[in-house]
Amino acid sequence: MNAVNLIGNLTRDPELRYSQNGTAIASCNIAVQRRFKNQNGEYESDFINIKAFSKTAELLAEHFRKGSKLGVTGNIQTGSYENQQGQRVYTTDVVVENLTFIERKTSDSGGFEQRQGNYSQTNQNANTSGSFSGRSIDISDDDLPF
Numbered sequence: 001m002n003a004v005n006l007i008g009n010l011t012r013d014p015e016l017r018y019s020q021n022g023t024a025i026a027s028c029n030i031a032v033q034r035r036f037k038n039q040n041g042e043y044e045s046d047f048i049n050i051k052a053f054s055k056t057a058e059l060l061a062e063h064f065r066k067g068s069k070l071g072v073t074g075n076i077q078t079g080s081y082e083n084q085q086g087q088r089v090y091t092t093d094v095v096v097e098n099l100t101f102i103e104r105k106t107s108d109s110g111g112f113e114q115r116q117g118n119y120s121q122t123n124q125n126a127n128t129s130g131s132f133s134g135r136s137i138d139i140s141d142d143d144l145p146f
Helices: 054-063
Strands: 004-010 015-018 024-037 043-053 069-082 088-105 112-116 118-120 133-137
Touching: 004 043, 004 088, 015 054, 024 054, 043 054, 043 069, 054 088
Parallel strands: 043 088
Antiparallel strands: 004 024, 004 069, 015 024, 024 043, 069 088, 088 112, 088 118, 112 133
8 A cells, every 4th residue: 555644834836847748747845744852842844745747736836835734645656767977866756646725825914824625636637626615814924834
């Protein structure tokens, strides 16, 4: 079984590109806070690469920015490539199957807007849609780890 569930904040804006056959591909990183504190009494985070395809990729790139909190369900995919120096580079990514809107920063209010709903991509060619409803909550930029 290869299943991953994550909740965290984007560390940068998603990068959207298109393959030669026109499939949308979005990639970004998500910071996931660990459940325990270190010796200094602080929480540490893991920084995980995520990739999304097709409609999920377009949705991720359109609605999320650095600092946005989201939930991701997917699977781990490993790969490798040869860099310009001829060295083998190994990669590990979480491929997004379900994307959950938890909250996202709104540009006009300076606060956050709560988003409830999720977006599912059962396969790369599926036509699916998300449903959203929201309410405002107060969180300052100082509350974010980025």
